[in-house]
Amino acid sequence: xxxxxxxxxxxxxxxxxxxxxxxxxxxxxxxxxxxxxxxxxxxxxxxxxxxxxxxxxxxxxxxxxxxxxxxxxxxxxxxxxxxxx
Amino acid sequence: xxxxxxxxxxxxxxxxxxxxxxxxxxxxxxxxxxxxxxxxxxxxxxxxxxxxxxxxxxxxxxxxxxxxxxxxxxxxxxxxxxxxxxxxxxxxxxxxxxxxxxxxxxxxxxxxxxxxxxxxxxxxxxxxxxxxxxxxxxxxxxxxxxxxxxxxxxxxxxxxxxxxxxxxxxxxxxxxxxxxxxxxxxxxxxxxxxxxxxxxxxxxxxxxxxxxxxxxxxxxxxxxxxxxxxxxxxxxxxxxxxxxxxxxxxxxxxxxxxxxxxxxxxxxxxxxxxxxxxxxxxxxxxxxxxxxxxxxxxxxxxxxxxxxxxxxxxxxxxxxxxxxxxxxxxxxxxxxxxxxxxxxxxxxxxxxxxxxxxxxxxxxxxxxxxxxxxxxxxxxxxxxxxxxxxxxx
Numbered sequence: 001x002x003x004x005x006x007x008x009x010x011x012x013x014x015x016x017x018x019x020x021x022x023x024x025x026x027x028x029x030x031x032x033x034x035x036x037x038x039x040x041x042x043x044x045x046x047x048x049x050x051x052x053x054x055x056x057x058x059x060x061x062x063x064x065x066x067x068x069x070x071x072x073x074x075x076x077x078x079x080x081x082x083x084x085x
Numbered sequence: 086x087x088x089x090x091x092x093x094x095x096x097x098x099x100x101x102x103x104x105x106x107x108x109x110x111x112x113x114x115x116x117x118x119x120x121x122x123x124x125x126x127x128x129x130x131x132x133x134x135x136x137x138x139x140x141x142x143x144x145x146x147x148x149x150x151x152x153x154x155x156x157x158x159x160x161x162x163x164x165x166x167x168x169x170x171x172x173x174x175x176x177x178x179x180x181x182x183x184x185x186x187x188x189x190x191x192x193x194x195x196x197x198x199x200x201x202x203x204x205x206x207x208x209x210x211x212x213x214x215x216x217x218x219x220x221x222x223x224x225x226x227x228x229x230x231x232x233x234x235x236x237x238x239x240x241x242x243x244x245x246x247x248x249x250x251x252x253x254x255x256x257x258x259x260x261x262x263x264x265x266x267x268x269x270x271x272x273x274x275x276x277x278x279x280x281x282x283x284x285x286x287x288x289x290x291x292x293x294x295x296x297x298x299x300x301x302x303x304x305x306x307x308x309x310x311x312x313x314x315x316x317x318x319x320x321x322x323x324x325x326x327x328x329x330x331x332x333x334x335x336x337x338x339x340x341x342x343x344x345x346x347x348x349x350x351x352x353x354x355x356x357x358x359x360x361x362x363x364x365x366x367x368x369x370x371x372x373x374x375x376x377x378x379x380x381x382x383x384x385x386x387x388x389x390x391x392x393x394x395x396x397x398x399x400x401x402x403x404x405x406x407x408x409x410x411x412x413x414x415x416x417x418x419x420x421x422x423x424x425x426x427x428x429x430x431x432x433x434x435x436x437x438x439x440x441x442x443x444x445x446x447x448x449x450x451x452x453x454x455x456x457x458x459x460x461x462x463x464x465x466x467x468x469x470x471x472x473x474x475x476x477x478x
Binding site for chain 2: 049081
């Protein structure tokens with residue numbers, strides 16, 4: 001499925017849009033880390049929580065559960081949400 | 086694996102007859118810079134920014150090979166990591182497994198590394214070993230030159246230590262820190278570390294077990310010094326010329342410890358009363374254990390932690406803390422409200438020792454004569470978190 005990558009993570013993917021596989025959001029992140037080593041830890045902490053300024057959207061809807069089931073036609077968007085200087 | 090872009094590449098140093106030169110490794114809230122000094126330490130060439138926009142807490146050169154750099158970094162969005170360069174910053178590669186606490190068991194609350202704060206190269210006999218201190222307080226070790234990191238379980242999983250670490254409430258404004266990881270140059274199994282807060286601790290078995298070493302250290306009035314939670318060592322340095330001597334700048338004063346003694350002496354009581362002995366960094370002389378420098382901060386009222394009276398100055402002792410002399414030559418005499426953080430002051434190892442400091446307002450100041458006269462060597466940088474020195478041939 002298609003994954004949209006925010007600019008802070010392009011140093012890993014070298015592209016704003018990549019393909020990844022998985023039946024859940026968690027599996028997609030594992031696949032992204034396989035393709036782009038180090039990717040997952042920058043967005044998911046060691047206790048498997050989403051990091052505070054990272055947001056995940058599936059088909060435009062915000063998702064908070066890494067176990068969320070996905071279909072191959074789904075589109076995932078990662079958003080970096082940061083305020084302050 | 087993420088690779089960082091770099092604007093300029095340092096020229097290769099070659100030839101054994103070349104005189105050693107000093108470099109400064111400046112870590113800031115928005116990236117890192119490497120300043121290359123000429124042989125007289127009068128002109129400095131800036132190499133950077135490296136990792137522009139990253140929050141860089143510490144950059145350290147491995148003195149064992151003279152070319153490997155580690156940088157502790159994160160961004161406002163992304164989780165913490167460590168970058169590694171084996172060519173003095175020309176190229177960087179991310180650690181394959183950065184410092185991270187173990188995954189908690191089902192139903193238990195696990196800890197999360199917010200950022201790696203401190204980096205220490207291991208003992209000379211262990212050329213691939215590094216230590217890292219994190220926020221919140223955690224100790225990590227790499228035995229492959231910083232590529233992969235493991236939790237030092239003897240510290241991180243010890244319930245008494247975890248209890249003392251408290252949480253964000255008792256930490257510094259940027260989070261509670263584990264810092265001042267020190268390896269005894271005579272014994273690779275002998276380690277020290279400090280926690281803000283949580284006190285100062287010693288291990289004789291390479292981190293498997295730890296003993297508090299906070300006796301004599303004072304705490305904020307009204308609290309029990311027997312409770313290590315209240316102890317806040319800001320920075321601790323071991324004297325290379327006499328590793329039995331340590332100096333400490335604490336939230337509550339300047340201290341000296343001579344081993345095998347176990348009680349710190351508050352040598353900061355000899356500081357001028359109107360200046361006080363509050364501050365963040367302490368720096369030791371590379372060859373004379375009686376000489377150390379501090380950079381006092383205002384610890385009155387609401388603790389501004391700026392230069393007392395708006396008049397910045399270093400203070401030096403040349404007799405182990407019995408007396409202190411003011412060193413403000415070249416610095417602004419008034420209306421200069423500097424803050425210098427705990428990692429942001431360092432000494433080089435030149436025959437006439439050079440001193441360097443970085444301010445939170447983005448200035449780097451240097452002295453080529455052991456603090457007698459100071460001059461700025463860089464301005465308009467982001468908030469400076471750390472300044473380290475190294476010699477390259």
